[in-house]
Amino acid sequence: MDQSQVARILTSLTDKLKSANIYNEFISDFGKCSTDHDRVACLYNLPQVQDLFLVEEKFKSKCKREAEILRGKGNERFKACDYAGAVEWYTQSIIKAPDDSENLSLAYNNRSTANFYLKNYAQSLQDIELAFMHNYPLKSCYKLYQRIGRCMYYLYRKEEAIKAFQQTIEALEMADMPKDSKSNIRSDMHKVIEQCSSIDSKMVNMPLKSYNCCHKGIPKLSKASMKIPCLSDCVEIRLDSYGGRGLFANRNIEVGEVLIVETPFASALLKEFNLSHCQFCCNRVKLPIPCKSCSGVIFCSLHCREAAWRKFHWAECHILENIQSDKGDLSLLATRMILTAGLEEIISIEESDKEVDILNAGMDKDGVYASDNYKSAYSLVNHSNDRTVADLLNRTISALYHLKYLEFVGFFGNADIKSKPTNIACEAEADCDPTSNSDETLHKKFCVGGHILRNIMMLPCNAHEVSEFALNESNPAMSATKELAAGVYPVLSLINHSCDPSVVRHSYGNLCIGRAIRSIAAGDELKDNYGALYPTMDLEKRQSTLHSQYFFKCSCEACQGDWPQYFDIQCDRPFFRCTGCDGHVPIPPGNLTEQARCIACGQQQDITQTLLRMGDMEEPYKQALTSVIDGGNSVSNITTLLSYLKFVEKHVHRPWRDINDCQEAFKQCLNMHANCYPA
Numbered sequence: 001m002d003q004s005q006v007a008r009i010l011t012s013l014t015d016k017l018k019s020a021n022i023y024n025e026f027i028s029d030f031g032k033c034s035t036d037h038d039r040v041a042c043l044y045n046l047p048q049v050q051d052l053f054l055v056e057e058k059f060k061s062k063c064k065r066e067a068e069i070l071r072g073k074g075n076e077r078f079k080a081c082d083y084a085g086a087v088e089w090y091t092q093s094i095i096k097a098p099d100d101s102e103n104l105s106l107a108y109n110n111r112s113t114a115n116f117y118l119k120n121y122a123q124s125l126q127d128i129e130l131a132f133m134h135n136y137p138l139k140s141c142y143k144l145y146q147r148i149g150r151c152m153y154y155l156y157r158k159e160e161a162i163k164a165f166q167q168t169i170e171a172l173e174m175a176d177m178p179k180d181s182k183s184n185i186r187s188d189m190h191k192v193i194e195q196c197s198s199i200d201s202k203m204v205n206m207p208l209k210s211y212n213c214c215h216k217g218i219p220k221l222s223k224a225s226m227k228i229p230c231l232s233d234c235v236e237i238r239l240d241s242y243g244g245r246g247l248f249a250n251r252n253i254e255v256g257e258v259l260i261v262e263t264p265f266a267s268a269l270l271k272e273f274n275l276s277h278c279q280f281c282c283n284r285v286k287l288p289i290p291c292k293s294c295s296g297v298i299f300c301s302l303h304c305r306e307a308a309w310r311k312f313h314w315a316e317c318h319i320l321e322n323i324q325s326d327k328g329d330l331s332l333l334a335t336r337m338i339l340t341a342g343l344e345e346i347i348s349i350e351e352s353d354k355e356v357d358i359l360n361a362g363m364d365k366d367g368v369y370a371s372d373n374y375k376s377a378y379s380l381v382n383h384s385n386d387r388t389v390a391d392l393l394n395r396t397i398s399a400l401y402h403l404k405y406l407e408f409v410g411f412f413g414n415a416d417i418k419s420k421p422t423n424i425a426c427e428a429e430a431d432c433d434p435t436s437n438s439d440e441t442l443h444k445k446f447c448v449g450g451h452i453l454r455n456i457m458m459l460p461c462n463a464h465e466v467s468e469f470a471l472n473e474s475n476p477a478m479s480a481t482k483e484l485a486a487g488v489y490p491v492l493s494l495i496n497h498s499c500d501p502s503v504v505r506h507s508y509g510n511l512c513i514g515r516a517i518r519s520i521a522a523g524d525e526l527k528d529n530y531g532a533l534y535p536t537m538d539l540e541k542r543q544s545t546l547h548s549q550y551f552f553k554c555s556c557e558a559c560q561g562d563w564p565q566y567f568d569i570q571c572d573r574p575f576f577r578c579t580g581c582d583g584h585v586p587i588p589p590g591n592l593t594e595q596a597r598c599i600a601c602g603q604q605q606d607i608t609q610t611l612l613r614m615g616d617m618e619e620p621y622k623q624a625l626t627s628v629i630d631g632g633n634s635v636s637n638i639t640t641l642l643s644y645l646k647f648v649e650k651h652v653h654r655p656w657r658d659i660n661d662c663q664e665a666f667k668q669c670l671n672m673h674a675n676c677y678p679a
């Protein structure tokens with residue numbers, strides 16, 4: 001639900017309350033509510049609100065006829081030998097075809113054939129599996145086995161190839177063709193089985209289903225923390241200096257180290273990516289698998305389809321068009337968190353979490369803070385006490401809108417929805433009182449509504465974007481990072497902000513990897529950036545942006561020192577670090593480096609050796625930088641950049657332009673290893 005919808009409802013509500021002369025009374029009552037549960041109840045119980053929320057089914061449905069037409073278009077492209085074009089049309093047909101129609105298996109088969117001609121053998125195999133699953137006509141199954149055999153042959157998988165050619169012979173029994181033709185195919189199969197003996201199985205070079213990944217392997221933690229499994233054991237939760245939680249290094253951390261590998265508790269794609277990225281894991285999908293019940297979303301695998309259905313899509317499927325806004329607000333994600341947790345978990349959490357101290361908040365009974373536990377997400381700050389009544393009312397309207405939809409799809413019991421999605425399975429349905437609004441059911445509804453509201457307040461201060469690097473191959477410097485989705489990452493969300501951060505994030509699907517972007521000393525706090533970097537935004541703008549969204553006044557080093565923006569950052573004469581007090585040591589006039597002195601403590605410092613070493617490193621660094629700007633992301637570039645960065649930040653004070661350039665180049669290399677796609 002976007003802001004304009006909320007504003008429309010608020011205007012109608014205000015008019016109604018004013019004409020009934022109870023506007024001031026309502027605002028006063030609402031303002032007195034001290035819990036999210038009460039805020040939702042206050043609005044829910046208002047008679048004037050009842051007809052303001054139009055709740056109805058709205059989704060992209062399946063259509064047999066359209067699926068046939070789309071497959072026909074694919075066949076035309078296939079006949080014209082435009083196999084890539086054919087794959088596109090067949091995919092659209094697959095998305096549109098009803099799950100139980102023969103059309104679907106035929107479209108999978110056709111897409112498999114087109115991919116075979118494109119030499120995408122692994123992709124061809126996936127669709128054969130799906131064609132079998134969707135009752136491909138028995139009389140033609142021998143063709144599928146034959147294609148499996150060929151794909152396996154070209155993928156150097158000897159055993160699988162031989163097995164498939166043998167299955168082809170068996171499946172011929174069911175084939176509808178003259179005996180002669182059958183015996184010809186049989187003898188062909190015997191010949192290819194013999195040829196299979198020449199396959200060199202050592203040539204197998206990739207797992208069969210790796211084609212859907214648009215990144216190059218997922219980085220790992222060198223050693224995970226026992227208490228926070230997605231965090232490196234060199235990091236721990238401590239109280240920060242502002243009275244909240246933060247993440248701190250318990251040993252020296254080197255630039256580039258992987259510190260966090262976190263799967264979100266829940267994520268939500270922006271609407272425009274519903275048919276290009278997996279609704280569950282946010283990976284760009286090369287070979288879409290559709291939802292069984294709607295044609296509005298796709299998945300990269302059966303696993304993701306099943307997980308999404310079980311966690312949230314069973315409820316969203318037939319209402320998605322109404323609860324997902326065009327502009328990508330966070331209320332869909334807030335509600336998806338509720339669906340992912342389930343009614344029982346939501347109801348149970350209220351009481352159990354009241355007494356917990358801040359450092360143990362979000363932990364399970366064994367003291368583990370896990371990203372897949374709703375409790376962890378529930379423990380994140382939401383600043384409800386800092387919000388105005390108008391802000392709270394806006395968000396409560398949004399929460400109520402989503403609550404009404406949860407009622408509608410049967411989250412609390414009997415569903416109002418007319419055409420339930422296939423396989424609808426509501427865990428709540430069994431144990432909920434179906435007589436709509438008994439006191440007990442109402443309590444559950446207000447409790448859930450309260451959680452949606454809490455999440456709607458929490459997400460703007462905590463959600464992280466899932467991104468993809470759109471690589472401009474002809475001019476890499478013009479590449480851009482695109483926002484795909486938003487996710488709740490309970491561990492990443494523990495990192496406080498700095499305008500000169502020490503951690504950088506990259507998305508692999510919706511998995512987020514956090515690495516050190518500068519060295520972090522034992523005892524220092526890890527710092528993330530909330531979209532306000534000092535080189536690109538001036539102090540005043542940073543402070544106001546951070547305050548309005550996150551409710552704090554930033555006091556990082558860059559803010560305290562009012563560090564200059566990028567083009568004004570010192571780039572020729574650095575200040576060195578004093579070996580005694582870490583103060584600033586300028587290069588003396590006349591370059592008498594052996595006479596340099598610290599401005600703070602006055603100690604003499606000989607910086608000659610450091611300057612010479614920097615000079616030696618400069619040329620390879622500049623070469624690596626140029627190569628990265630031109631799109632090179634080789635391991636040797638990364639190694640050169642990192643060793644220069646480590647050396648420079650050890651000896652030179654920030655801000656210094658080389659440090660910024662080096663960090664940006666390192667990030668650019670990582671971008672190309674993470675979600676990356678040609679623009």
Ligand SMILES: C[S@@+](CC[C@H](N)C(=O)[O-])C[C@H]1O[C@@H](n2cnc3c(N)ncnc32)[C@H](O)[C@@H]1O
Nearest residue numbers: 242244245381461462493494495496497550552
């Ligand atoms: C994503 S959370 C960070 C974790 C949070 N400190 C906690 O206890 O859960 C964001 C919130 O932390 C606080 N915060 C983050 N960075 C801060 C900073 N540099 N100074 C003061 N407060 C900060 C603000 O309240 C902000 O809304």
